[in-house]
Amino acid sequence: MWPYTRKLYPMMKRMLGNEEEIRDALQDLMLKLWNNREKLRECDNPGGYVFTAARNFCLDLRKRQKPRLVTIAGDEPARIPPDGPDPDAREKLWHVSQVMRNLPGKYREVLEMREIEGLSFDEMQALTGHGIPYLRVLLSRSRIKVKEELEKIYNYERGTCKTA
Amino acid sequence: MKEERVKQLERYYRGETSLEEEKLLKEEIMAAEGNSPEKDFFSLCAGESQLPPGLEKEIFAKVDGEIRRKRTRIRLYSLISVAASLALIITLYSGYRTGQKNEVDFQIIEQALYNVSEILQPELEEPEMLVLWVDNNVEIIVN
Numbered sequence: 001m002w003p004y005t006r007k008l009y010p011m012m013k014r015m016l017g018n019e020e021e022i023r024d025a026l027q028d029l030m031l032k033l034w035n036n037r038e039k040l041r042e043c044d045n046p047g048g049y050v051f052t053a054a055r056n057f058c059l060d061l062r063k064r065q066k067p068r069l070v071t072i073a074g075d076e077p078a079r080i081p082p083d084g085p086d087p088d089a090r091e092k093l094w095h096v097s098q099v100m101r102n103l104p105g106k107y108r109e110v111l112e113m114r115e116i117e118g119l120s121f122d123e124m125q126a127l128t129g130h131g132i133p134y135l136r137v138l139l140s141r142s143r144i145k146v147k148e149e150l151e152k153i154y155n156y157e158r159g160t161c162k163t164a
Numbered sequence: 165m166k167e168e169r170v171k172q173l174e175r176y177y178r179g180e181t182s183l184e185e186e187k188l189l190k191e192e193i194m195a196a197e198g199n200s201p202e203k204d205f206f207s208l209c210a211g212e213s214q215l216p217p218g219l220e221k222e223i224f225a226k227v228d229g230e231i232r233r234k235r236t237r238i239r240l241y242s243l244i245s246v247a248a249s250l251a252l253i254i255t256l257y258s259g260y261r262t263g264q265k266n267e268v269d270f271q272i273i274e275q276a277l278y279n280v281s282e283i284l285q286p287e288l289e290e291p292e293m294l295v296l297w298v299d300n301n302v303e304i305i306v307n
Contacts, residue, residue, distance in 0.1 A: 010213050030227045063207075096208040107232050115209040120183055136179035136307070143177050150201035 004050045010116045011051065015058035029057050048126020051119065055127060092154065099149040107142035111160070116141055171195070173202070 005026065012022045012029075031042060033050060043049045102106060113119045113127065121132045128135065154160070172189050175181050182188065190206045296304040 005223060006213075007217060009215050009219065018215070022225070026219075027223050027226045027230075030223060031230055034231060092204045093208050093211070096204050100208075114186075115205075116212045118183060118213065132215035138179075139269065140177060143179070146205055147177070147201045150204060154199075154201070154204075156199045156201060 002011055004033075004047070007117045007119065008050070010112075011054060012058055014112065015055070016061065025058065025061055029054055032057070045122050045126050047120060047123035051117075051123055052125050064151050095153050096146070096150065097120075099146050099153075103145060103147075105140055107145065110135060110138040111142040111146070169196075 008026060008029070009022065013019075016022050016025060031057055033053065036053075039048060040046050100111065103111065105141070109128070110124065113124050119127070122133055124130075124135050125132055169189070169192055172181065172185060176186060176189055190210075193200065193202050194206055194210075196203070294306040296306060297305070
């Protein structure tokens with residue numbers, strides 16, 4: 001159960017946004033999973049079970065919350081460390097986050113599941129309901145799309161930004 | 165080495181790599197010199213998937229504490245329910261015993277009252293009879 005914390009955190013962060021809320025939710029979720037550990041042990045795809053439970057838990061939490069003035073976490077740009085060592089690197093990270101943000105919903109979802117949360121295809125299948133071949137196609141397209149968009153923004157051979 | 169990486173990258177972009185292969189590929193690319201879109205992308209993803217320091221320990225401690233509290237509560241409830249069951253059994257048994265004793269007492273009192281009433285009861289007197297006629301075939305008696 002504990003190894004999932006590492007994968008659950010980024011997912012819950014995207015869905016809930018608020019750091020304190022994530023901690024509380026993660027604690028409650030872990031407790032629920034502990035109480036259902038027998039079910040989890042018998043499960044064919046424990047990862048899928050855990051992530052589906054986590055997503056439903058977050059959706060439920062969000063439903064119960066009062067509407068917030070800020071946009072939901074999924075629409076916010078990715079977090080970039082404010083104290084990054086190099087302003088150029090930070091700028092590049094900001095561009096990457098914008099590229100990811102502008103991806104079509106399905107592409108972004110699959111890409112985040114794989115690249116940020118580190119989910120296996122079985123776990124992604126349990127979460128999305130899509131077949132693995134289709135998930136591979138979505139993942140491939142989203143990766144290529146990100147690469148193409150980044151190459152449009154940044155000249156990697158010369159090390160300069162094209163938009164500057 | 166570089167050729168191998170290029171091949172792996174091609175597989176990566178086709179969505180054919182496993183999580184383990186992707187991990188190795190990311191490590192290689194992040195360690196490589198120069199800029200690349202992959203390096204920027206992996207760098208952002210690595211930052212996003214990072215857990216705040218101490219979070220795992222904090223969550224574990226909280227959940228562990230909660231589980232312990234719950235277990236103690238369950239044990240306490242079990243003890244209370246065992247004690248309550250014992251108390252109930254003892255009460256019922258003593259009640260049963262008391263009931264039995266009452267029954268015996270009641271029988272004794274009933275017997276005593278019967279004896280008293282028998283003593284107090286006047287003896288039945290033989291009814292006086294007037295014999296009017298007696299022969300071999302007929303008896304005429306008036307009470």
